[in-house]
Amino acid sequence: MNRRNTKVVNVGNISIGGNSPISVQSMANTDTKDVEATLKQVVELQQAGCDIVRLAIYDEECIDTIKIIKEQTDIPLVADIHFDYRLAIQSIKAGIDKLRINPGNIGATENVKKVVDAAKERHIPIRIGVNSGSLKKDILYKYGNTSKALGESALEHVKILEDLGYEEIVISLKSSDVIKTIDAYKYISQYVDYPLHIGITEAGTLFEGTIKSSIGIGYLLAEGIGDTIRVSLTASPIKEVEVGMAILKSLGLRREGVDIVSCPTCGRCKIDLLSIADEVREKTKHIDYPLKIAVMGCVVNGPGEARDADIGIAGGGEGKVALFKRGEIIGSYPKERAVELLLSGIQELIDDNERYRNNPSL
DSSP: OOOOOOOOEEETTEEESTTSOOEEEEEOOSOTTOHHHHHHHHHHHHHTTOSEEEEEOOSTHHHHHHHHHHHHOOSOEEEEOOSOHHHHHHHHHTTOSEEEEOGGGSOSHHHHHHHHHHHHHHTOOEEEEEEGGGOOHHHHHHHOSSHHHHHHHHHHHHHHHHHTTOOOEEEEEEOSSHHHHHHHHHHHTTTOOSOBEEOOTTOOBHHHHHHHHHHHHHHHHHTTOOSEEEOOOBSOHHHHHHHHHHHHHHTTSOOSSOEEEEOOOOTTOOSOHHHHHHHHHHHHTTOOSOOEEEEESSTTTTTTTTTTOSEEEEEOSTTEEEEEETTEEEEEEEGGGHHHHHHHHHHHHHHHHHHHHHOTTO
8 A cells, every 4th residue: 555655753763654664652541640550551561562652741740750761661652731831841851752732722822832942952743633522612613523623723733833943743633433533634634744643532442442443543544644543442551552553464564473363153163263262362462473373163264265374273073173384284183282283383483484584595
């Protein structure tokens, strides 16, 4: 797919825009003033594959947490600021890598200028975050609560920063309405080339939110729109990262880690495919090799439909499973050994790949 050509903005050690990989973001849901809990969650998010973590900075005590986390991790941090421009400036001094503000609620132009001057000095990008639930009255009066209202609100805020000579900008315009969000991003894409942070805000619980986010984010990415994503779920931030990574993998935009394919089962299935697939997923989620693993219910759907898998198992008759590699069955074994055999085969593939990587003449 052809990605929209955007400017490059650096957030700590991560680049957003241009040809940079699409990054996955999440937001800590701990009380930012609770240093121990927040640091623990930030580390867990990084281990789960998160590229950038946002923190709610709502008073001066939160600033101390920024300093401590920056001392102990290298993951880029974003300060989420509302209303108090002084917190934005203090966050910059504390080592924050990016600001998320709404220039319209920071106050007078001179206050916005103070934030911009501080950001400009340290090359701290600013994400303009516009949500359909917080549009100004004049925008709502002119455009209604529409996708164009989101786009025009963002453009208004962009102009504020540009007039102050600042262009290290990232834009987001989100709604809980999937179609409105899609249309808003398509609208603003016609007018600016700043990188876009995309997502469906307040998407809902793990089930509903995953569906809405997959449709909205997936559609935009397939259209080449979007440089960094956040899946907003009423669930653990770790789940947000897992869903975000899965969306990118499904579109071929991320290739590290395993890709598990499994069939929906039918009357031919004679093994407990659900528990086997869940166990395989849990025991391989730490693997960063780009392997495709198949967990299939029967040999009809096994080596045939999953022929392009690096390795897989398929249920057979009489309590057996077939183990196959790249479409070729290499043995039949008791179903109780299904996960064990699959994990052993995966490790062999990784070892073989490592040997070839270290000695291509093999």
